């Protein structure tokens with residue numbers, strides 16, 4: 001049998017596998033990505049929100065500066081290379097959900113590291129968009145969204161043109177490793193990196209990693225009398241799209257982690273919309289679901305298998321992939337090409 005040789009095989013062409021392939025190919029490696037046509041893709045379902053102060057307490061995580069810088073740089077680099085705009089910077093209105101959240105915001109104001117992210121406060125009556133905001137809110141900066149379906153399709157075509165993408169389900173039982181590398185059905189490489197998203201939980205080598213899969217449902221809606229000019233983010237969020245539709249999301253379910261849509265998920269989202277705009281005339285134009293590859297400690301999983309040195313993982317980006325993947329995929333590519341250290345908070349040796 002003819003053997004085709006690569007430096008790196010990558011399983012999965014979601015955002016993580018695409019970004020890693022981009023950086024490794026840029027560094028001169030021979031790469032082959034294998035994907036099954038996004039059967040279980042979280043990236044294709046995601047709204048791609050970039051929100052550096054996520055969560056109820058508006059916490060600023062230590063990796064945020066690195067992630068903001070790396071994501072802005074990578075999406076701009078892709079735009080320059082391919083043409084289309086992938087990253088859409090857009091201000092976000094954070095709607096307080098309770099009086100307690102106003103206090104979290106006041107605390108955040110005392111932190112000089114967050115100053116560049118915090119804009120003007122508003123009360124219910126002067127919210128810049130026609131939505132109910134009973135506890136008021138504030139404008140947030142350095143937010144936006146990434147058009148992930150466009151980005152994945154563009155990178156898929158680029159990988160195919162470079163003969164660096166194969167279509168198919170990787171049969172994990174056919175992967176063989178030895179001291180000098182890895183073989184899979186006529187391919188030989190120094191290493192194989194799993195960028196397989198939430199399917200990591202059935203991966204024979206990495207299922208021990210504490211993944212916390214989180215199913216999410218999301219709607220596309222049209223409101224007869226309104227298109228937001230901001231991302232609106234309260235208990236749920238609304239993202240305006242270029243075609244006049246808005247994405248409305250998302251639900252969270254840690255128990256039933258399949259990727260089927262449910263009437264209950266749709267009802268939750270439409271109830272959230274009605275709470276924001278009680279008399280709105282709204283049409284649902286799409287309803288999708290996917291599984292976020294969340295982790296128990298909320299940090300990604302990057303690194304090498306402790307006993308199979310040819311096997312690596314780049315996963316666990318949870319609900320923050322659009323912001324975090326560009327930084328961590330670049331760190332892993334640097335590690336694989338010049339031995340730069342991996343960020344300790346993401347390195348799986350922490351586990």
Ligand SMILES: Cc1cc2nc3c(=O)[nH]c(=O)nc-3n(C[C@H](O)[C@H](O)[C@H](O)COP(=O)(O)OP(=O)(O)OC[C@H]3O[C@@H](n4cnc5c(N)ncnc54)[C@H](O)[C@@H]3O)c2cc1C
Pocket residue numbers: 011012013014015016017034035036037038039040041042043044045046047048049050168169170171172195196197198199215216217218249250251289290291292293314315316317318319320321322323
């Ligand atoms: C409803 C919802 C809303 C979200 N909203 C946001 C958001 O606003 N902002 C944000 O940053 N993130 C959001 N996310 C999370 C985001 O999708 C993830 O952080 C990120 O996209 C994960 O990318 P990934 O490449 O690790 O995984 P995935 O995108 O899941 O990619 C894995 C790929 O590997 C393939 N694969 C797996 N196993 C095999 C195999 N054996 N053989 C071949 N192919 C295989 C899969 O089919 C898939 O294409 C959301 C997710 C959901 C579900």
